[in-house]
Amino acid sequence: MITSKLQNYAQKPERTTHRGWLAVAGKLLVTALTLGLLWHSVFADAATAAAWRGLLASTLTGQGRTPVLLALAxxxxxxxxxAWKWWRLARHLEPVSFRRSFRAVLVGLTLGFVTPNRVGDYAGRIIELKSRRLDALGAVFLGRFGQLVVTVLAGTTGLTYFLLTFYLQEFPATALGVVVAAVLVNAAVLLPLYRSRLLLAVLMAVPPLRQFHRFLAVMPTYPAKAIHTVLALSGLRYGVFCLQFGLLLQAYGAHAPLGPGAAAIAGTFLLKSLVPSLNALADVGVRELSATHLFGLLGEPVLPVLSASLSLWVLNIALPSATGLVFVLRLKLFRKKKVAPAKQQTLVETQAASL
Structure with missing residues (x-):
């Protein structure tokens, strides 16, 4: 019996070592998948490789150098x-620094690169927290939903412009219906952001969705001021995306008018957001198809738009995902609980007395 107790006590470090090996294997798997997708998306596909070579050539030869460098900056x-937005959401749960928040965003971006609909983004941000990880799911959802709200508000405006200008000029009644529908859609996406209790009530009313209630229960605890901040930061980030796209279009020689061009960019982002994807690589085709169609209506050639859209993906998704690998490899998925020396000595004495 004494031997059995000693064996059980000695086997605890072995289980910790086993979990450590699993963590290392998981991080190496994420690394391999990320690098594989990066290589496939940038070098294996001929169109993407051509756009990437064009981006480098335009930078080195001086054609479009300034817009490309600005987009990169x-x-x-x-x-x-x-990261600022996530820091604002995460500190509602526990004290967290901006540096940790920025690292969590990069880790989430890398993990999201290889997961369906970027669900790895949730895991990457939650791993960086020390407590209340269940509530963190609701915090991540709130941040992503705020970004979706801005995308819908701008995107519906852009698509409405194209529908009224190119398709519904001879159908005034239908055009009015489209405008009313756009207003209703915008109100429908804004309401859950500021009245999250209604969203939770809907989840409880639909049996298959009740399981998600506990994950989003933290949303009503955020004050209106925090929601304002999240929405403002989402709008600021959306503006950065649009400015980058506009700079890359200019670098590749597209010259759409400012207003219609902004509508095309907004419509492209909305269509990309509405289509589920298997991973970040699948977003490429959706964005390019949307961009080439909308800018084609404005008389812009396909190649400059295609090159700008692909370059936008490389700059904002591929490169940061590769950077995030550095932090993924340093993750501590299984945190060991440190035992104080005095407590550890007491534990040893207790074990000895029981033998």
Whole structure:
């Protein structure tokens, strides 16, 4: 019996080592998948490789150098604003620094690169927290929903412009219906953001959705001021995205008018957001199809728009995902509880007395 107790006590470090190996294996798997998708998206596909070579060529030869460099300089601004937004949401749950928030965003971006609909983004941000990880799911959802609200508000405006200008000029009644529908859609997405209790009530009323109630229960605890901040930061980040797209379009020679061009960019982002994707790589085709169609209505050639859209994806998704690998490899998925020396000595004495 004494031997059995000693064996059980000695086997605890082995289980910890086993979990450590699992953590290392998981991080290496994420690394391999990310690098594989990056290589496939940038080098294996001919169209993407051509756009990437064009981006480098335009930078080195001086054609479009300034717009491309400005778009590249806005990448840390883009993800810095997202980190600011997550920091504002996370500190409602526990004390957290902006540095940790920025690291969590990059880890989430990398994990989201290889997961359906970027659900790995949730895991990446939650891993960086020390407590209340269940509530963190609701916090991540709130941040992403705020970004979706801005995308819908701007995107419906952009798509409405194209519908009224190119398709419904001879159908005034239908055009009026489209405007009313756009207003109703915008109100429908804004309401859950500021009245999250209604969203929770809907989840409880639908049996298949009740399981999500506990994950989003933290949303009503955020004050209106915090929601305002999240929405403002989401709008700022959306503006950075649009500015980057506009700079890259200019670099590749597209010259759409400012107003219609902004409507095309907004419509492109909305259509991309509405289509579920298997991973970040799948977003490429959706964005390019939407962008080339909408800018085609404005008389812009396909190649400059396609190159700008692909370059936007490379700058904002591929490069930051590769950067996030550094933090993924340093993750501590299984935190060991440190035992104080005095407490550890007491534990040893207790074990000895029981033998």
């Amino acid at each position: 806005l990448v840390p601004v883009n993800w810095g604003v997202e």
